[in-house]
Amino acid sequence: MTLSDVASRAGVSIATASKALNGRAEVASATRERVLRAAAELSFQPNVLATGLISGRTRTVGLLTDELGGRFAIPILLGAENALGNGQMSVLLCDARGDAIRRQHYIRTLLARQVDGFIVVGDSNELRPSLTQDIPVPVVYAYAESTDPRDLSIVADDEGGARLAAEHLVSHGRRRIGHITGPDTYRAARDRVAGLRTVLNEAALRLAGEPLYGEWSQRWGRHAARLLLAARPDVDAIFCGNDQVAAGVADTLRGLGRRIPDDVAIIGYDNWEFFAADCRPPLTTVDLNLEQLGATAVNHLLAALDGTADAGVIRQQGRLVVRESTGPAVQS
Amino acid sequence: MTLSDVASRAGVSIATASKALNGRAEVASATRERVLRAAAELSFQPNVLATGLISGRTRTVGLLTDELGGRFAIPILLGAENALGNGQMSVLLCDARGDAIRRQHYIRTLLARQVDGFIVVGDSNELRPSLTQDIPVPVVYAYAESTDPRDLSIVADDEGGARLAAEHLVSHGRRRIGHITGPDTYRAARDRVAGLRTVLNEAALRLAGEPLYGEWSQRWGRHAARLLLAARPDVDAIFCGNDQVAAGVADTLRGLGRRIPDDVAIIGYDNWEFFAADCRPPLTTVDLNLEQLGATAVNHLLAALDGTADAGVIRQQGRLVVRESTGPAVQS
DNA sequence: GTGTCGCACGAAAACGCTTTCGGCAAGATG
DNA sequence: CATCTTGCCGAAAGCGTTTTCGTGCGACAC
Missing domain, CATH: 1.10.260.40 (lambda repressor-like DNA-binding domains)
Incomplete structure (x- = not known):
């Protein structure tokens, strides 16, 4: 052979x-x-080993993640793996589990295996410390932005996604829109609020109450929905920070006899099928296009391998997925 | 250097x-x-490449999955990656997406990269065609059982898990236990029914109605709960085929005014935290120990690399996670 | 002093492949 | 007919490591 x-x-x-x-x-x-x-x-x-040994290319990239168990890393990984496969490359997977020691260990291991480049996937989309100075091969940051602006980061466009959602609600005639979301320590939560406010301002509307920051859970959605309805009983749409929150909100609204979407429209975020499609009613939501994000990261990494490195932040656009939780308001 | x-x-x-x-x-x-x-x-x-080239060990294993997006592959992957890391080995990840052509392509690719062994993760736990004859290095099958009994398969012990759940219900005095689960084309669904029946027989009980086979969704859970209550209004516990179904069942029961667990206890399966812990009330459920399953697969693969190959089927035990959806029955 | 043994070390081969470079033959040009 | 070009091909070097085998040297026994 x-x-x-x-x-x-x-x-x-x-x-x-x-x-x-x-x-x-x-x-x-x-x-x-x-x-x-x-x-x-x-x-x-x-024999790829000998080949790589000679030509200096192992056709392998290291993918370093911090929380593979979360639901964001997987689609990115899938998109990246697929894009790499098209280029006859493979991915060596390492999950540092948020531990700095493990991370350094994995970086050394991957370098010893002569990977051609790194993709670093963040565990939230906060800024994350740059690792580039430890790594002598090209690095692309995915999902979370690197602290070093000379690095290249591919992140989700949360502000744009929120604008899509808000425009959808406004164009259906909703005028009293509330917002329930996760912790305000999350950049994603803040960016989504910013996008929402931009659209409301353009439509000469005001947010119904202040944004309700809490956690990314159904439980919080259920609770916050009661708070919001108590403060603003006339609310006609609720934009939620993610699909779990939205599912909780829908739960409470149903319990209180509000019709969705006739009385109140609900819109989620993330398009996490298990929640969004199986909710009562199925949720309109924003898909982050994470697979595409992974593919974009790979393409930029390949470009960097060819010597045309990029820098800065690229925002991967989201996409509105319309289901039954939104639609025109209907008088009862 | x-x-x-x-x-x-x-x-x-x-x-x-x-x-x-x-x-x-x-x-x-x-x-x-x-x-x-x-x-x-x-x-x-x-230089690991040259090392591997000569000594024949690249300290790399290929992990071939069919549906990384599903929620079973990830924990197995995590457990495997962790166990391999302890042995200074790495995992090359390939997702065939259920496509035979892709799968063959990936097998060739991984072999060209001289992986020391394969872990093949199934996408459901049906029998899956053996790939061993295509692969000249050791192979271990995880989650799904290989058709060839000479292969080594590590699978979840669904029957045992169901017994754990059933014993829990019986020991709390439940006597009229119903079962709502996924499609009967799934071996997992059938095995769980068998485990449940075993325990009921031992306790001289009969299942309340026939098992309701449907799909693995909340929607089916909601619907099936109504069917079950209509046929057997006196049911005092429902064992569900997974946590999504259980969440749907809980939803319907609440809507019909049944108290959980006072009137009806509910028990799920999979311990998928997002559903189980965030349900109303939080679900008692069976954890599959998938990370452990991945680690077991790796350990057997390492043993095979050392020449002590095993064969047959190893069933990875599950573990009962008790939350608030079960407990003693309470008269109203 | 001579012979034997064992240990520590290094020269060199081997691994599978790419790449450089030189050679050979056929055809083109003068 | 002599010369040059061009197109194909193969010998061989080189990549970084392991492994085999041979060499030299000191210690020890007689």
């Missing part, structure tokens, strides 16, 4: 076989044909 | 340096000392 087997079967030298298989020019097409046929017949697979 | 740098700094030959670093016997301890010091000073990292 080695190159020399192929070469002898094709009746050429090892060197010629190598060139033929790699598409080098200096090989007669008849010869190339013979070599390719021989390789196919032997189902020859080049 | 190569071995020859270390050798010249220590004043020995490359060969001696190699032996010293690899702990071979035929090196004077003073010399070994010098080499190790030199290596440390240069922070030398052996």
Whole structure:
């Protein structure tokens, strides 16, 4: 199963076989044909290790995450793995579990394995300390933004996503829109509030009450919905910071006899199918396009490997997924 | 940063340096000392590629999954990655997405990268066609059982898990226990029914109605709960095939004014925190111990690499997680 | 003093591949 | 016919490491 087997079967030298298989020019097409046929017949697979050893490219990238268990890392990983597969590359996966020692250990391990580059996936979308100075190969940050502006970070466009949601509500005639979301320590939560406010201002509307910051859980959604309805009983739409919160809100509204969406429209965030599609009623929500985000990160990493490195922050646009929890208001 | 740098700094030959670093016997301890010091000073990292190329061990295993997006593959992956990390090994991740062509492609790719072994993670726990004849290195099947009994499969002990749940209900005095679960095409669903029936038989009880097979969704849980209550209004406990179904069941019961757990106890399966812990009330459920399952798979793979291969099926035990949806029955 | 043994070490081969470079033959040009 | 070009090909070097095998040297026994 080695190159020399192929070469002898094709009746050429090892060197010629190598060139033929790699598409080098200096090989007669008849010869190339013979070599390719021989390789196919032997189902020859080049030994990537030796290849990488010589050419300096292992066609492998390290993917360093901090919380694979969370629901954001996986879609990014999927998108990245897919994009890398198209380029015949593979991903070495390491989960540092938020531990700095583990992270350093993994960085060393991956470097010892001669990975061509790194993708660092954040565990929330706060700023995260740059690792670039520890890593002599290209690095791209995904989901969370690096503290060093000379790095390249690909993050979700939370402000834009919130604008999509808000415009959807406003265009359906909703005028008294409340907002229930997660902890205000999350940049994502704050950015979404900013996007929402922008759209309301443009429509000469005001947010119904202050944004209710809490946690990313159904429980908080249920509780906050009661608070909001007590303070602003006339609210006709609630934009929620994620789908779990929205599911909780929907739960409380149903319990209080409000019709969704006839009386109150609800819109979620994240498009986490298990919650959004299985909610009563199914939730309109914003999809983060995380797979695309992973693919974008890979493409920029590949570009960096080719020497055209980028820097700064790229915001991956979201996409509105319309289900039954929004629609025009209906008088009872 | 190569071995020859270390050798010249220590004043020995490359060969001696190699032996010293690899702990071979035929090196004077003073010399070994010098080499190790030199290596440390240069922070030398052996080139794993060349190492693997020669010694035949790349310290890498391929993890082949069919649906990384599902919620079972991730914990297994985490457990495996952790166990491998302890052995200084890494995981090359490939997601075939249920596509046979992709799967073959990935197998070839991983083999070209000289992985030492494979872990094949199933996407459901049906039997899955053995891939072992295509793969010249050790293979361990995780979560789904291979069709070939000569393979080694590590699967979740669904029957045992169901017994845990049923015994919990029976020991709290529940006597009219219903069962709502997913499609009967799933071996997991059937095994859980079998476990449940075993316990009921031992307690001289009968299942309240037939098991209701449907889908793994909240929606089905809500619907099936109404069916069950209509047929058997006296039911005092419902064992659900997973946590989503249980959440739906809880939803319907609350809507119908039944108290949980005073009137009806509910027990789920999977311990999917987002649903189980955030349900109203939080769900008692069975944890599959999937991380442990991944670690077990790795340990058997490592054993196989050392030549002590195993065969057959190992069932990974589950564990009951008690929350508030079960407890003694209370007269109203 | 001579012979034997064992230990520590280094020279060199081997691994599978790419790449450089030189050579050979056929055809083009004068 | 001599010369030059061009197109193909193969010998060989090189990558960084492990491993085999041979060499030299000191210790010890006689």
